[in-house]
Amino acid sequence: MTLLEVLQSTTAYFAKREIESPRLNAEHLLAHSLGRKRIELYLEFERALDEAELAPLRELVRRRGQGEPLQHLLGTVEFCGRTFVCDKRALIPRPETEELVEHLLKSEIGKQKPEILDVGTGSGVIALSLAAAVPEAKVHAIDLSEDALALARQNAEMLGLGSRVSFARSNLLRDVKGSFDLIVANLPYVPAADGPTLPREVLHDPALAMFGG
Ligand SMILES: C[S@@+](CC[C@H](N)C(=O)[O-])C[C@H]1O[C@@H](n2cnc3c(N)ncnc32)[C@H](O)[C@@H]1O
Structure with missing residues (x-):
């Protein structure tokens, strides 16, 4: 699957699970799991992802689909222009x-x-x-x-x-x-x-x- 296809199928899954802003959530998790900035995803849309890249993403997507907050999965949150560690x-x-x-x-x-x-x-x-x-x-x-x-x-x-x-x-x-x-x-x-x-x-x-x- 290409990065774009993964992004689209993750977005559709989140929408079905009634996650607010499904595309944004999918982009954040994909970028986090690939160690990229969100904007950098757009430069790699056609690249095929291998299993080593897909496996950790699948786990994050599963947890997000079950309602775990995005900020807990990313481990950080932006607040007033600064990055803070965020957990339970x-x-x-x-x-x-x-x-x-x-x-x-x-x-x-x-x-x-x-x-x-x-x-x-x-x-x-x-x-x-x-x-x-x-x-x-x-x-x-x-x-x-x-x-x-x-x-x-x-x-x-x-x-x-x-x-x-x-x-x-x-x-x-x-x-x-x-x-x-x-x-x-x-x-x-x-x-x-x-x-x-x-x-x-x-x-x-x-x-x-x-x-x-
Ligand atoms: C709504 S959270 C706000 C956290 C943070 N200030 C923010 O705005 O994201 C309320 C905080 O108050 C703390 N808290 C609850 N009861 C308290 C008490 N009796 N004395 C001091 N802190 C308390 C909780 O542990 C929690 O961290």
Whole structure:
């Protein structure tokens, strides 16, 4: 099968499995599995893929078809122009949260030397995006989940922000000392009773990150 044929059959399979944006998902997984950029696929459409290339792709396609989130299969997510490690230890960052960060960066916060606290940091996307964009900022990030904190620390190291952002475990503000110019929080807000009605992909996010009781 050529790369284009694989792309087309994967897209059709995802559409049948009611995966949103089937072609985009197929391109991401194919590029990831071949170690290419998505745009580079277009230069190889006529190339025949061999079994060694198809086997790992098949497994990714199977898992995606069963509702495993694309970001977990890729192992990364783009957020505010940066790449973050993404796995089941924390919530997959949502586009609306990028809007929150962009809104904050347009405010006065970028013009001061702010002390910032991110409550419920998850993968660290808010804290780390703010720290990267505001070099004078001192950023602290807390979460109740040790798993999320481990992922956030990993992201901080990967982005070279390990010395700029501190991470600690705290139940809301219980173990937090000091005062802050900005407290930002994207805490769980889905009622637990809504669990059974949520799309299957959302159930891959940690319950602690999703349900507000
Ligand atoms: C909706 S997720 C948001 C994660 C991240 N800030 C983002 O926007 O992608 C909520 C986060 O709050 C954390 N959390 C839940 N209850 C908490 C609590 N009582 N104290 C601190 N963090 C909590 C969860 O572990 C999770 O990482």
